[in-house]
Amino acid sequence: MRKVLVQGNFDVLHAGHIRLLKFAKECGDKLIVAVNADKSMVARSRVSEELRLEVVRSLECVDEAHITTSTPEEEVERFKPQIVVKGKEFESRSNPELAVLNRYGGKLIFGSGEFESNSDHFFRRSKKPVPGMDFTEARGFANRHSIVADDLHDLFGAMKSLRVLVIGEVIVDEYVQGTAVGLSQEDPTIVITPNRKDTFLGGAAITAGHIKALGADHVILASVLGEDQTADYARSQITDYKVEPLFFTDQSRPTPLKTRYRASNKTLLRVNQVRQHKISQELQAQIYKSIESQLNKIDLLVFSDFNYGLLPQPLVEKIAAACQHRGIKLVADSQTSSQVGDIARYCNMDLLTPTEREVRVSLNNPDDGLVILAQKLTEVSQPKNLVITLAEEGILIHKPNHTFDDWENDRLPALNTNAVDPAGAGDCFLAASSLALVAGANIWQACYLGSLAAACQVASLGNTPLSCQVLEQAVKDSFS
Incomplete structure (x- = not known):
C-alpha cells in the first residue's frame, strides 16, 4: 500500500486545499493528513484545531487525519510514506523532510492544484437530511x-x-x-x-x-x-x-x-x-x-x-x-x-x-x-x-x-x-x-x-x- 502524507494548517479549508488533497490521494492508496496543532502554528488560527481536523476528515479523499505538534521531518520519520505532497509554492523553498525521504527512497512531489470541479463533490455525504424538505x-x-x-x-x-x-x-x-x-x-x-x-x-x-x-x-x-x-x-x-x-x-x-x-x-x-x-x-x-x-x-x-x-x-x-x-x-x-x-x-x-x-x-x-x-x-x-x-x-x-x-x-x-x-x-x-x-x-x-x-x-x-x-x-x- 502506497502511503501519501500531507501536513499543513488548513486554517480555512478552501478549493486549493481540496484540489491539493485530491491530487495527493491520486498519488497513492492511503492519504494521511497531519493537521498542525494550535500551539505549533506561527500565526494564531481563526479556527480551533478540533474544527480544522473535523473539516479535513469530512473530505472523501482523506483516509486518516490527526492533530500533530511534530515537525515535517518527524512526521515523515513516524509514518515513512512513499510520497509526501506539498503545494507548488514550496518547490523553491527549503524542505527539510526531503533528507529523511532520501534515506529510504521516498519522494517529495509538488502539486499545483490546477484542476477545476465542484468542490462540494469531494465531501463525504451527510447522514442527515439536507435542507429542501417541505412537509x-x-x-x-x-x-x-x-x-x-x-x-x-x-x-x-x-x-x-x-x-x-x-x-x-x-x-x-x-x-x-x-x-x-x-x-x-x-x-x-x-x-x-x-x-x-x-x-x-x-x-x-x-x-x-x-x-x-x-x-x-x-x-x-x-x-x-x-x-x-x-x-x-x-x-x-x-x-x-x-x-x-x-x-x-x-x-x-x-x-x-x-x-x-x-x-x-x-x-x-x-x-x-x-x-x-x-x-x-x-x-x-x-x-x-x-x-x-x-x-x-x-x-x-x-x-x-x-x-x-x-x-x-x-x-x-x-x-x-x-x-x-x-x-x-x-x-x-x-x-x-x-x-x-x-x-x-x-x-x-x-x-x-x-x-x-x-x-x-x-x-x-x-x-x-x-x-x-x-x-x-x-x-x-x-x-x-x-x-x-x-x-x-x-x-x-x-x-x-x-x-x-x-x-x-x-x-x-x-x-x-x-x-x-x-x-x-x-x-x-x-x-x-x-x-x-x-x-x-x-x-x-x-x-x-x-x-x-x-x-x-x-x-x-x-x-x-x-x-x-x-x-x-x-x-x-x-x-x-
Whole structure:
C-alpha cells in the first residue's frame, strides 16, 4: 500500500486545499493528513484545531487525519510514506523532510492544484437530511389518514424482525464527474476533463441494500452476474451491505454497467453496457430451485425487475405461486426506460410501484388520465395496492377494495424540493414502503414512510443505502 502524507494548517479549508488533497490521494492508496496543532502554528488560527481536523476528515479523499505538534521531518520519520505532497509554492523553498525521504527512497512531489470541479463533490455525504424538505403537504396527508408519529416509530421496531428476498438485475452505476472544457472543433461534441469517478451499486442490489439498512433482520439478493470485474465489485459491495448474495453466473452476458458523464451537476451522456436476452431455461430452473429452498425463511419477496432478461414470465409465475401458497407478501417494480418492461404481468401482488410511463407503456394507453390508468391496470393485474410514481410531482396512491369494483385515491407530492440526484428515489420508495406494509402499516402509512425515504435519498449524488436513523429523524421532523 502506497502511503501519501500531507501536513499543513488548513486554517480555512478552501478549493486549493481540496484540489491539493485530491491530487495527493491520486498519488497513492492511503492519504494521511497531519493537521498542525494550535500551539505549533506561527500565526494564531481563526479556527480551533478540533474544527480544522473535523473539516479535513469530512473530505472523501482523506483516509486518516490527526492533530500533530511534530515537525515535517518527524512526521515523515513516524509514518515513512512513499510520497509526501506539498503545494507548488514550496518547490523553491527549503524542505527539510526531503533528507529523511532520501534515506529510504521516498519522494517529495509538488502539486499545483490546477484542476477545476465542484468542490462540494469531494465531501463525504451527510447522514442527515439536507435542507429542501417541505412537509406542508405531508402534514395534510397525515391528517387525512390519521397518521401519527408514534405509529410510524412502532413500525421501525417491527421491521427489525423481517426477512426479505429480493430478485432482480444487479446494476453497477458509475458517475464520471468532469469539467466542461468547451466545444470540440473536430466534432459537434462537448469536451470534458474527468476529475473523479464514483461507483455505486444499483438495480436490485440497491433495493436490497436499502431494505437491510432500513432495519430488516436478514436480506437475500438473488441475481445473475457475468464473469468480469464489474461482477467482482458487485460481490464485494453487496457483502459490505450485509446482504446475503444468491448469485448465478451467465457467461453470455456482462454484469450490467451504466456510466453517466456529468459536468456542472448535469448529466451529459449515459453509456449502458447491458444485454437484454432472456436467461436460459436451465438457469431459470437453478434459480427457482434455490429460491424455493429459501421461502420458508422469508416474510417478503420483492421483484426488482429492470427487464434485462433475468425474470422471464414462467419464472415470475412459478416464484409468485410458491410465495402465495406460503402466505409470503409480494411486491413488484418493473422498469421501462431505455428498455421496455410490462408491469401488468405481475399479477396479484401486494404492492405495485410503476412510474406513469411504465403504466402507459404496459397498457398501450397514452391518453387517459392517471386515475383511469390506475383503474385499468388494477383490472388487468389485480394488485392489493397500486402506487404510481410521478417523479418531482410525487405519487398517486390507488387502493382498490377486495372485489376491485371500488377504490380510494390520494396523492402525496414530492417532499424534497432540492433534489441533487433523483436516480435512486424509486428504489428507496419501494424498499421503505414494502417493509412498512409487511411490518403492519396500511397503504397510507407505508406511502408516507416511502415518500420520506425517497426525499432523503435524492438529497445526495449516487444511490447508497439509506439508514433507519436518517428516516426516523425525517419522520420526527415531518411532525414537528
